Amino acid sequence: MAAFQPSLECDNISNIHSEQTDSDLIQKTDERYRETLPNLPKGKGWITEHLVQYQGFWLTPNAALKILMWVQDHFKPRPTDIFLASFPKSGTTWLKALIFATVNRTRYGFADHPLLTTGPHDCFPFLDAHLQEKDRSRFDLDRFPSPRLLSIHIPYILLPNSMTDHQSCRFVYICRDPKDVLVSKWLFLNKLRPKDLPPISLEEAFELFCQGISHYGPFWDHVLGYWEASLETPEKILFLKYEDLKKEPLVVVKRLGDFLGYPFSLEEESKGVVEEIVKLCSFENLSTLEVNKVSEQKFSKDTIIDNRHFFRKGKVGDWKSYLTTEMVERLDEITYEKLLGSGLVFGS
Numbered sequence: 001m002a003a004f005q006p007s008l009e010c011d012n013i014s015n016i017h018s019e020q021t022d023s024d025l026i027q028k029t030d031e032r033y034r035e036t037l038p039n040l041p042k043g044k045g046w047i048t049e050h051l052v053q054y055q056g057f058w059l060t061p062n063a064a065l066k067i068l069m070w071v072q073d074h075f076k077p078r079p080t081d082i083f084l085a086s087f088p089k090s091g092t093t094w095l096k097a098l099i100f101a102t103v104n105r106t107r108y109g110f111a112d113h114p115l116l117t118t119g120p121h122d123c124f125p126f127l128d129a130h131l132q133e134k135d136r137s138r139f140d141l142d143r144f145p146s147p148r149l150l151s152i153h154i155p156y157i158l159l160p161n162s163m164t165d166h167q168s169c170r171f172v173y174i175c176r177d178p179k180d181v182l183v184s185k186w187l188f189l190n191k192l193r194p195k196d197l198p199p200i201s202l203e204e205a206f207e208l209f210c211q212g213i214s215h216y217g218p219f220w221d222h223v224l225g226y227w228e229a230s231l232e233t234p235e236k237i238l239f240l241k242y243e244d245l246k247k248e249p250l251v252v253v254k255r256l257g258d259f260l261g262y263p264f265s266l267e268e269e270s271k272g273v274v275e276e277i278v279k280l281c282s283f284e285n286l287s288t289l290e291v292n293k294v295s296e297q298k299f300s301k302d303t304i305i306d307n308r309h310f311f312r313k314g315k316v317g318d319w320k321s322y323l324t325t326e327m328v329e330r331l332d333e334i335t336y337e338k339l340l341g342s343g344l345v346f347g348s
């Protein structure tokens with residue numbers, strides 16, 4: 001499915017490459033990738049045979065590593081870009097819908113809103129899609145109108161300076177209790193695991209997760225990277241927790257509007273616009289829409305995911321139905337030790 005484009009107009013951007021130049025640049029990155037890959041440590045993969053460790057983080061060798069290198073080598077941010085960053089299974093889909101609805105709220109009415117017929121991942125694409133879409137006319141970052149809404153799982157310290165130094169481009173980071181992330185991730189990835197590979201048991205997934213061996217893991221390093229950066233530059237990075245969003249969605253959405261430069265006016269508040277956005281993007285609403293039940297989402301050459309898999313339960317604390325007491329104690333202990341002194345805590 002093509003990415004949803006909010007408007008046909010496009011900015012006059014200086015970084016539009018010709019197709020030829022673009023493919024030359026990508027070829028260079030391909031060379032760097034081919035030279036680097038054989039020398040990287042390997043760990044067991046959750047949906048691929050293995051993950052590779054690159055600059056401290058575990059990535060899928062065919063998709064995530066290649067894309068990361070492309071971003072490091074070539075991506076040109078705009079000052080107006082809005083990035084949603086997350087560790088997978090932390091609430092990315094929900095935040096995509098909320099940010100899209102907040103930023104575009106004067107454009108669309110709630111009765112015929114694009115989110116009713118287009119999935120959050122198409123309204124707010126992953127930056128990766130740029131590299132993966134063969135038909136570039138369907139997804140050309142350079143032609144996206146500003147502000148571009150782009151999503152990433154890339155750890156903060158692996159981002160190029162052009163993204164972290166840039167004074168104006170903004171990041172919203174969503175994190176979640178690692179126990180819920182683990183359970184959500186295990187159930188999700190077992191659905192995507194190729195049929196010729198045996199399913200991964202919860203015990204095995206747990207061990208891998210604790211060792212940090214999971215997509216974009218270690219979880220704690222990922223979260224801390226954005227947490228520390230958000231403390232240094234709060235005007236650039238808004239750090240959110242899934243649990244807070246569940247508890248006080250109206251408060252968090254208003255903070256989101258302020259941070260993104262789209263504050264809600266008193267008139268909008270009195271008309272219930274914030275409530276409408278929260279309702280539109282709620283699990284109960286999005287998960288029952290036809291588009292989120294039937295359509296597929298193409299994430300990479302080999303990974304096509306049914307949209308419905310992004311909506312499972314949407315609850316805080318579902319780990320209680322899956323993890324043993326020993327697992328909970330061990331995971332909580334790792335979390336405590338890793339986050340000690342950082343000021344960041346997760347409720348148990």
Ligand code: A3P
Binds near residue numbers: 090091312
């Ligand atoms: P569960 O598996 O615990 O239900 P991501 O979008 O980062 O892949 O995260 C997926 C998790 O977010 C899943 O958690 C999913 O159910 C939940 N989720 C998706 N949409 C949501 C929404 N609108 N509100 C709350 N949770 C949502």
